[in-house]
Amino acid sequence: MALTDTAPPPQAQPAPRKPLSPAWLTLPGLCFLVFVLLLPVGWLMALSLKPSMPGAFTMEGDWTIANYLRFFSQPFYYSTLIKTLWVSALTTGITAVLGYALALIIWTASPAKRGWVVLIVLSPLLVSIVARTYGWMIMLGDRGILNQALLGLGLIEEPIQIMYTAGAVIIGLVHVFVPFMALCVLTSLEKIDPKVPEAAMTFGASRWAVLRRILLPLTVPGLASGLTIVFSLSISSYVTPALMGGPRSGMLTTFIYQQFAVTLDWRFGAVLVTLLLALTLLVLTSILALAARMTAKWSK
Amino acid sequence: MAQVTLSRITKRYPGSDTPAVDDVSMTIPKGSFTTLLGPSGCGKSSTLRIVAGLSKPDFGTLQMDGRDITHLSAAKRNIGMVFQSLALFPHMTVAQNVAFGLEMRGMGRSEREAKVARALDIVELGHLAARHPHQLSGGQQQRVALARALVVEPSILILDEPFSALDRKLRETMQIELYRITRELGITAMFVTHDQEEALTLSDSIVVMNQGRIEQQGTPREIYGAPRTRFTAEFMGLSNFLPARCSSGALSFEGLTTARPETLEAEGDCTVALRPEGLSLSSTRPEGAALKGHLAEAIYQGASTAYTLDLPSGRRITARTPDCGLQPGQEAWVSWTPGALHAFAA
Ligand SMILES: Nc1ncnc2c1ncn2[C@@H]1O[C@H](COP(=O)(O)OP(=O)(O)O)[C@@H](O)[C@H]1O
Ligand SMILES: [Mg+2]
Numbered sequence: 136m137a138l139t140d141t142a143p144p145p146q147a148q149p150a151p152r153k154p155l156s157p158a159w160l161t162l163p164g165l166c167f168l169v170f171v172l173l174l175p176v177g178w179l180m181a182l183s184l185k186p187s188m189p190g191a192f193t194m195e196g197d198w199t200i201a202n203y204l205r206f207f208s209q210p211f212y213y214s215t216l217i218k219t220l221w222v223s224a225l226t227t228g229i230t231a232v233l234g235y236a237l238a239l240i241i242w243t244a245s246p247a248k249r250g251w252v253v254l255i256v257l258s259p260l261l262v263s264i265v266a267r268t269y270g271w272m273i274m275l276g277d278r279g280i281l282n283q284a285l286l287g288l289g290l291i292e293e294p295i296q297i298m299y300t301a302g303a304v305i306i307g308l309v310h311v312f313v314p315f316m317a318l319c320v321l322t323s324l325e326k327i328d329p330k331v332p333e334a335a336m337t338f339g340a341s342r343w344a345v346l347r348r349i350l351l352p353l354t355v356p357g358l359a360s361g362l363t364i365v366f367s368l369s370i371s372s373y374v375t376p377a378l379m380g381g382p383r384s385g386m387l388t389t390f391i392y393q394q395f396a397v398t399l400d401w402r403f404g405a406v407l408v409t410l411l412l413a414l415t416l417l418v419l420t421s422i423l424a425l426a427a428r429m430t431a432k433w434s435k
Numbered sequence: 436m437a438q439v440t441l442s443r444i445t446k447r448y449p450g451s452d453t454p455a456v457d458d459v460s461m462t463i464p465k466g467s468f469t470t471l472l473g474p475s476g477c478g479k480s481s482t483l484r485i486v487a488g489l490s491k492p493d494f495g496t497l498q499m500d501g502r503d504i505t506h507l508s509a510a511k512r513n514i515g516m517v518f519q520s521l522a523l524f525p526h527m528t529v530a531q532n533v534a535f536g537l538e539m540r541g542m543g544r545s546e547r548e549a550k551v552a553r554a555l556d557i558v559e560l561g562h563l564a565a566r567h568p569h570q571l572s573g574g575q576q577q578r579v580a581l582a583r584a585l586v587v588e589p590s591i592l593i594l595d596e597p598f599s600a601l602d603r604k605l606r607e608t609m610q611i612e613l614y615r616i617t618r619e620l621g622i623t624a625m626f627v628t629h630d631q632e633e634a635l636t637l638s639d640s641i642v643v644m645n646q647g648r649i650e651q652q653g654t655p656r657e658i659y660g661a662p663r664t665r666f667t668a669e670f671m672g673l674s675n676f677l678p679a680r681c682s683s684g685a686l687s688f689e690g691l692t693t694a695r696p697e698t699l700e701a702e703g704d705c706t707v708a709l710r711p712e713g714l715s716l717s718s719t720r721p722e723g724a725a726l727k728g729h730l731a732e733a734i735y736q737g738a739s740t741a742y743t744l745d746l747p748s749g750r751r752i753t754a755r756t757p758d759c760g761l762q763p764g765q766e767a768w769v770s771w772t773p774g775a776l777h778a779f780a781a
Contacts, residue, residue: 330522333489336509337516338587339539348535352526433526433567 183405223369234316299381323357359426437590444495457647473644515584536587554586701780713775714754
């Protein structure tokens with residue numbers, strides 16, 4: 136009894152504090168995103184709904200969709216949108232094929248060779264974009280190495296114009312974007328048990344059948360991330376179209392630059408930015424939704 | 436079904452000094468179940484991969500029903516393979532997995548569906564045909580892999596440690612099923628395992644491998660009952676190795692001379708092995724051949740007790756018998772049933 140009397144009274148436990156949800160950890164990132172991305176973009180979108188007025192950067196004036204009507208009523212304007220779209224789509228498509236092939240080469244290379252292949256694949260990213268672009272100009276110009284070679288071989292009578300065409304832009308973009316695609320696909324390939332394609336072979340599948348029936352479906356997730364990355368990089372690229380497509384590249388990004396820096400018509404420029412953004416989001420969500428549907432049944 | 440013959444197959448991986456498969460020759464007769472048995476790393480999978488066409492031998496030839504298939508691609512060998520990791524196609528349903536081989540053979544849809552249904556019935560998985568592999572238990576995935584390999588009516592069924600990931604009970608069930616299915620369908624099978632019990636249970640013929648070479652081949656009875664090398668003996672659960680000498684009619688070891696076993700081929704120095712389960716102990720001298728020793732340890736293990744006996748030579752032997760009441764410290768005689776003693780060249 137005495138013991139219980141002298142025992143210290145049980146200390147009142149402080150009420151257990153409710154642990155903070157881990158979601159709060161995203162707060163700094165969210166603040167950053169709001170300030171550097173959402174605010175400026177939102178502001179630009181709002182600006183696109185004000186009457187066009189060169190030199191005006193502020194919000195005065197009535198709300199109007201006149202800028203959008205102007206864009207879609209002039210073939211000169213909306214053709215940039217169409218051209219941007221097909222150049223980006225073609226770039227993405229070619230990059231996908233080349234990137235996939237490279238990923239397969241890396242995946243099947245022996246560990247000793249693998250490092251070298253990866254280094255070669257990444258090499259376009261090791262050179263500054265400007266240097267790389269001028270390198271292509273040396274290759275592809277009217278008096279460039281390619282034309283000289285073709286002339287020398289007698290295959291052509293006079294130089295073919297490659298520089299300052301959509302073709303040059305696509306070549307320049309594909310060159311840089313292939314590593315992104317290859318690495319995305321490789322991530323998916325690495326998740327495949329190497330015995331799975333072997334099993335397919337033992338059941339009579341040709342190499343082509345293994346690719347089409349086994350590897351392609353299993354790499355849909357990597358392919359989808361590669362496609363979204365390359366498409367958004369293509370559609371928003373500026374330096375390569377500006378240098379290799381020439382001043383009249385007809386791409387939306389160079390057109391946007393002119394509005395903001397040359398004609399100073401920010402409000403019309405904001406229309407272009409909004410359309411570019413809307414188009415990109417539409418394409419990206421379609422790709423991702425399609426990929427999710429294709430893998431829903433089996434991906435864990 | 437087909438007969439498969441390996442002749443002097445040799446394979447060395449780049450960067451390795453010793454060959455993974457070293458001069459391996461064997462014949463797998465039509466309809467026979469042949470097992471490659473050996474410890475991990477002895478070259479079993481490498482041999483299977485060569486038979487499957489997934490890897491090329493550096494030397495040697497491979498024949499199927501007398502036709503040279505050494506350079507034929509895996510896709511054209513008409514094999515059915517079950518991989519250790521199963522390698523099911525994760526993006527296909529059970530039915531699509533099983534149908535894959537038939538599809539690659541260009542079989543029409545209705546015929547394909549009938550065959551898939553029959554194959555799934557054989558492995559009792561018909562009700563799960565629409566599931567994806569990740570929705571199945573380990574044992575069910577195993578059956579899908581088996582059905583996928585059987586449905587193509589392969590010339591040879593190849594299985595690389597297919598049951599090693601299963602728990603003991605499931606493994607035994609699958610072994611019995613595999614036995615039943617292969618015998619009912621008369622399948623030629625090449626099976627790989629490192630588990631001697633599994634090999635004894637399933638096989639018509641066992642090929643014991645060690646460091647890329649064939650150590651011994653024969654029926655389960657021959658391999659278990661008459662191991663010809665110490666390696667095979669150890670792998671078949673023999674222990675208690677004692678140095679011995681053999682002459683024309685007799686075998687002598689530990690001061691004892693007995694009749695020479697018929698299976699012994701050596702002359703001069705050899706080794707005797709005594710199976711622990713075939714030994715019995717007594718405190719008095721039994722009739723026939725026996726060794727006397729000093730009981731050092733008795734470890735109770737339920738169904739049996741493991742007795743360790745120190746022989747006068749200083750060597751130790753272990754006997755595993757039902758408890759016989761002897762205590763450590765006592766003198767004891769150890770004798771053996773005829774099948775428990777094996778002898779082979781040292
Ligand atoms: N692709 C490979 N490259 C190099 N060495 C290998 C390769 N595959 C197996 N080996 C080596 O060959 C030997 C035999 O391997 P394996 O045939 O897989 O043995 P098991 O199937 O009997 O365990 C091992 O020493 C292993 O390390
Ligand atoms: Mg193995």
